[in-house]
Amino acid sequence: xxxxxxxxxxxxxxxxxxxxxxxxxxxxxxxxxxxxxxxxxxxxxxxxxxxxxxxxxxxxxxxxxxxxxxxxxxxxxxxxxxxxxxxxxxxxxxxxxxxxxxxxxxxxxxxxxxxxxxxxxxxxxxxxxxxxxxxxxxxxxxxxxxxxxxxxxxxxxxxxxxxxxxxxxxxxxxxxxxxxxxxxxxxxxxxxxxxxxxxxxxxxxxxxxxxxxxxxxxxxxxxxxxxxxxxxxxxxxxxxxxxx
Amino acid sequence: xxxxxxxxxxxxxxxxxxxxxxxxxxxxxxxxxxxxxxxxxxxxxxxxxxxxxxxxxxxxxxxxxxxxxxxxxxxxxxxxxxxxxxxxxxxxxxxxxxxxxxxxxxxxxxxxxxxxxxxxxxxxxxxxxxxxxxxxxxxxxxxxxxxxxxxxxxxxxxxxxxxxxxxxxxxxxxxxxxxxxxxxxxxxxxxxxxxxxxxxxxxxxxxxxxxxxxxxxxxxxxxxxxxxxxxxxxxxxxxxxxxx
DNA sequence: AGGGGAACGTAACAGTCTGTAACAAAACCC
DNA sequence: GGGTTTTGTTACAGACTGTTACGTTCCCCT
Numbered sequence: 001x002x003x004x005x006x007x008x009x010x011x012x013x014x015x016x017x018x019x020x021x022x023x024x025x026x027x028x029x030x031x032x033x034x035x036x037x038x039x040x041x042x043x044x045x046x047x048x049x050x051x052x053x054x055x056x057x058x059x060x061x062x063x064x065x066x067x068x069x070x071x072x073x074x075x076x077x078x079x080x081x082x083x084x085x086x087x088x089x090x091x092x093x094x095x096x097x098x099x100x101x102x103x104x105x106x107x108x109x110x111x112x113x114x115x116x117x118x119x120x121x122x123x124x125x126x127x128x129x130x131x132x133x134x135x136x137x138x139x140x141x142x143x144x145x146x147x148x149x150x151x152x153x154x155x156x157x158x159x160x161x162x163x164x165x166x167x168x169x170x171x172x173x174x175x176x177x178x179x180x181x182x183x184x185x186x187x188x189x190x191x192x193x194x195x196x197x198x199x200x201x202x203x204x205x206x207x208x209x210x211x212x213x214x215x216x217x218x219x220x221x222x223x224x225x226x227x228x229x230x231x232x233x234x235x236x237x238x239x240x241x242x243x244x
Numbered sequence: 245x246x247x248x249x250x251x252x253x254x255x256x257x258x259x260x261x262x263x264x265x266x267x268x269x270x271x272x273x274x275x276x277x278x279x280x281x282x283x284x285x286x287x288x289x290x291x292x293x294x295x296x297x298x299x300x301x302x303x304x305x306x307x308x309x310x311x312x313x314x315x316x317x318x319x320x321x322x323x324x325x326x327x328x329x330x331x332x333x334x335x336x337x338x339x340x341x342x343x344x345x346x347x348x349x350x351x352x353x354x355x356x357x358x359x360x361x362x363x364x365x366x367x368x369x370x371x372x373x374x375x376x377x378x379x380x381x382x383x384x385x386x387x388x389x390x391x392x393x394x395x396x397x398x399x400x401x402x403x404x405x406x407x408x409x410x411x412x413x414x415x416x417x418x419x420x421x422x423x424x425x426x427x428x429x430x431x432x433x434x435x436x437x438x439x440x441x442x443x444x445x446x447x448x449x450x451x452x453x454x455x456x457x458x459x460x461x462x463x464x465x466x467x468x469x470x471x472x473x474x475x476x477x478x479x480x481x482x483x484x485x486x487x488x
Numbered sequence: 489a490g491g492g493g494a495a496c497g498t499a500a501c502a503g504t505c506t507g508t509a510a511c512a513a514a515a516c517c518c
Numbered sequence: 519g520g521g522t523t524t525t526g527t528t529a530c531a532g533a534c535t536g537t538t539a540c541g542t543t544c545c546c547c548t
Contacts, residue, residue, distance in 0.1 A: 093359070096360070112337045116342075148470065162472065201536070202497090203537075205495095206537085209497065209498060210535095230495075405523080406524080445527065447527075449506065451526090473534070474504090
């Protein structure tokens with residue numbers, strides 16, 4: 001599974017920025033939004049794993065946004081609000097929120113809650129979520145997420161192991177974005193304490209090497225998965241995503 | 245949907261009784277429990293839709309109970325506790341709780357939270373096979389639950405043994421959801437103590453292999469029942485359900 | 489320009505996981 | 519009772535995966 005992508009919906013730029021930085025430092029990809037139109041644009045064009053939604057949004061009302069979203073989406077939604085009275089909370093839950101956190105809040109508690117909600121969503125994936133299975137195209141290759149099948153530019157099927165498939169998915173979900181070994185390991189749920197810099201050993205490097213032998217014309221001089229010395233790896237090509 | 249059945253776990257008889265009465269007045273079936281053994285007895289003998297779990301349980305610790313339950317069960321769990329400090333909450337979430345409500349609490353807020361959690365659980369698939377007789381279609385195959393008959397894409401009837409049929413039903417009820425061997429065994433009521441990690445042996449693997457020989461074009465390279473190494477198996481195709 | 493150290497590539501190895509053939513016991517059917 | 523089918527267990531082989539060790543490449547400093 002790819003790095004979780006969190007949509008932070010708040011019209012206050014300072015709060016949005018602080019939340020984004022905090023979440024990025026904790027391993028998430030963060031996308032900002034300030035309005036329902038913003039939210040819907042993101043939901044329609046890319047994968048969103050969780051939404052942090054401020055109740056008070058200037059001219060717009062977070063509760064209305066949540067209600068609107070729930071008509072079409074099952075994405076987890078956590079309300080953040082200065083309004084902590086019980087009846088506000090109940091209103092939030094009644095429109096389909098997964099949690100409601102009152103400002104000011106302990107950032108570590110927010111983090112725990114986000115992880116719990118994401119873990120649950122992952123554990124109990126719904127049919128709706130599974131319909132988001134995608135197909136990816138890059139440099140003549142096709143990865144069919146529905147059938148878990150990789151086809152080469154010449155048309156033959158390439159067999160990948162589970163970890164190799166997972167790594168490819170991480171790259172396909174993050175084209176042209178440099179990924180550290182820790183980020184990749186976190187996305188793959190690889191053994192190792194991510195907070196200890198050397199705990200990963202060389203396993204990610206070996207795995208990258210194994211995937212390269214299967215998809216690069218010349219693995220010794222890779223064109224698709226490039227090394228960024230001192231950082232990690234980058235999928236150095238454009239990826240086209242389509243549904244089905 | 246049937247009336248939700250809530251298990252109230254609290255060693256304080258007065259609190260248990262008040263909660264039970266309140267929930268019954270709001271339309272739920274309430275079952276009391278005071279210990280892990282109580283909880284497990286209920287979980288093993290009847291359907292439980294949600295658990296309200298007190299953190300302080302006399303000699304037992306609600307967190308330990310939650311942790312234990314999460315090994316085998318996906319039932320929603322809401323902690324109730326006088327301990328409301330953030331680190332207590334985080335501990336609760338980290339062991340798999342769905343929410344954490346501090347005493348003293350507004351009963352209406354608890355009710356809203358219960359309803360939200362139940363609604364969410366209802367939106368997702370369950371391991372429990374739906375008792376209603378249904379027909380399922382996948383990749384040209386048809387399974388007629390009424391007549392217990394499986395028809396291949398080419399139109400001929402495929403004979404399955406009882407266990408094979410049960411396994412297929414579990415997959416059809418949970419398309420695209422990874423299922424552990426323990427989950428499958430539990431759904432099939434297979435011999436073996438699910439709380440003992442190694443008790444299953446390889447029987448589920450063999451059963452999966454047998455079903456594969458009957459429904460896969462190439463059992464050595466299966467398209468329908470895919471292996472998730474380290475986890476279990478997933479029915480990797482969309483399933484269309486219809487009544488009758 | 490040269491040297492040293494860090495980062496990365498990769499072969500080899502060992503442990504884990506899974507597929508499956510073979511077997512035996514139980515269940516089922518005639 | 520006998521034959522067949524079902525089911526779980528056992529054993530083995532192959533694939534997968536991470537670790538280790540060594541060689542190569544890169545970068546920085548003198």
